[in-house]
Amino acid sequence: MGKVFLNIMEPEDVEKIIGDLPVKKSVENVLIKEAHRRVLAEDVYATINLPPFSRASMDGYAVRSEDTFKASEDYPVKLRLLESVGAGDIPKNKVEKGTCIEISTGAPVPEGADGVVMVEVTQRKAKNNNSEEVMVYESVTMGENIAVAGSDVKKGEILLPSGALINSNKIGVLSAIGMKKVPVFAKPKVAVISTGNEIVKNDQKLEYGKIYDINSQTISNAVEECGCTPVYSEIVKDDYKSFMGKINEFKDVDLIITSGGTSAGTGDVLRTVLDELGDVLVHGIAVKPGKPTIVGLIPSENDKKVIIGLPGNPVSALVIFHVFVAPFLRKMASLKDEGGKKQTRELKISRRYHSAKGRLHYVLVKVDKETAIPILKDSGAISSLAEADGFIEIPKNVEIIQEGSYVTVMPLSEL
């Protein structure tokens, strides 16, 4: 049948194989309202100056700075007030020798003015002829309290590089130049398929011998946390025809993840299908849980499509997803490692832990303050999914972890 049937590989070799898998990217333009959490697919350049015009950065009076040079507390300079300019207004007058214009923060600096005197160091006086005068008690230097057009960003300068994760502050930068649509990487579409004759969806009756589908939901949500779009599927029966039909149905997705049907026993349908359609790259990883994991490639329209077969056990499926699949999905989604990813944490283990030698072990842990508490249940336990906050890796040559040792806790979810 196959070329590598349960030829168990070391986890680091599997990581390398997955790391070398082909990644296809495409770009789409989305409304700025929909750009949140997306990744820029092009460098964005400033299409206007920022600020777009020279504006006051304080409330006060726009003046010719040289008119104020001699101003002091004892000998204020008197300037004739021409008008008031609020933010959003356009000045009607030019500031000429001996005059000033009242100006609000954000309003355009009138022609002729080269400084703004803060309102706090002035006094205003009405005159007989209905005009007004402003007493200036402090001098202002050229350019003081003015944000010159383009002083923050010049038209044509790069604002954000391709690959930037668009978060709430970066979206402010795109908004500042009035962008309507933003070029972002399309979210990879990932089909998520649960297989097994015993699995039913929640709208079906739970007959004797059946269990509800768990993996469709957990893996779909984990896929979403990696910046990809999950595509749900009906349950697939554990037979060749059903499996082959389902694979062919998902021609337009970027990657297929199945769970179940990967053991070396009777249910090993994915293996058979992959051997027929394409290549099996991995079948079996020297880890516990999660040994019967499959990675394969099948031809797709322009390229090759990756299929990943996770174990059927929900805990194994989720752990294997996080260790081996999530980094690849994040790469497909152009997410850098920092962006949006919950950090691993170094915590003390709450008790001595004994691990069987020979395979790398993943152990679910609950986090309580600065302590990681190992969950001592078999990997089929659903209740451990309720308790777990993350998992730790115990290398294959380590048998004992002493109480109080530091362990690296990886999150089971990015939330």
Place this chain on the structure above:
Amino acid sequence: MGKVFLNIMEPEDVEKIIGDLPVKKSVENVLIKEAHRRVLAEDVYATINLPPFSRASMDGYAVRSEDTFKASEDYPVKLRLLESVGAGDIPKNKVEKGTCIEISTGAPVPEGADGVVMVEVTQRKAKNNNSEEVMVYESVTMGENIAVAGSDVKKGEILLPSGALINSNKIGVLSAIGMKKVPVFAKPKVAVISTGNEIVKNDQKLEYGKIYDINSQTISNAVEECGCTPVYSEIVKDDYKSFMGKINEFKDVDLIITSGGTSAGTGDVLRTVLDELGDVLVHGIAVKPGKPTIVGLIPSENDKKVIIGLPGNPVSALVIFHVFVAPFLRKMASLKDEGGKKQTRELKISRRYHSAKGRLHYVLVKVDKETAIPILKDSGAISSLAEADGFIEIPKNVEIIQEGSYVTVMPLSEL
């Protein structure tokens, strides 16, 4: 006019005032597909046993354990094979003395059997009369390789407590009992209003003296990151009538955030409106940037509604949002502090930093590996939004932070 006009308060007093504001919660039922990132509003109990029936946890043969007690490598026990039961099948026969049933992982354990012998320690032999025999080379104890119905979770036990954040593993728990709809806290609706005569939306022409709206987008996205639903608004002109009209338009939101129009100058419209409709709790915080922040309460249908007026400057608005508003929104959204929140980080500052005494300062920083690099631009700079990863707080009585000192970096975005 007002009761507390720019009566500057210390940040810790403002935090306390905001912490004591009324929080109203409501519950809704969502499909399990839509429950990701939501918060459980009720305790969830197991409506079925998990596993729902006693099942094999290994591939092998279901036997009466006492039949195997004498089995050994040299003296195997011979059992007559009655049938094969796959996952999802129902056994037709009962295991009686001297018989066995082949069983796959996940299949129901047949009546009469109380142990499963692993396939690895057996050998199968065809007999003349078309029947088959299984040689068992190792004994099995009672219950071995069987997951008994309810052994993981008993029907009626609590599965997840109210308040749990539904992430990818917790959704697995809800799926395991076949939940269709999940009771979650409704997402608070938060109106986000930019004010100012100089502000235009990105579908309008940028005339001289105008700038594009930034805060609607940054604050809406930050609101979303706190588990709330932002409600966008048109720009509001900086006059009493426009403002009052807009406040009345948003009767059905849970909270209103405005930006701009909060300074003590001519544009102080929010203050006037709040004084007329309700109460001003805060007007002015002893921080930089962000001093002219307003917190008020206005009567709403059943209760009082909170209005928060952020400064117009995008950097100030975003920092004040993160320090003072985000914790309150997360509380409204029932998000615990850990859940989904990016952690603060202790990093070394890249250079000596000098701060003016007297007010607490927020300084934007760029994070480069383990170093926080202060961004030395005025708080109106859009380019600093592009560079910043977070911000640090410099207490009011600290003037100098020495190069290499540790600072706590708070994220500017949860992404």
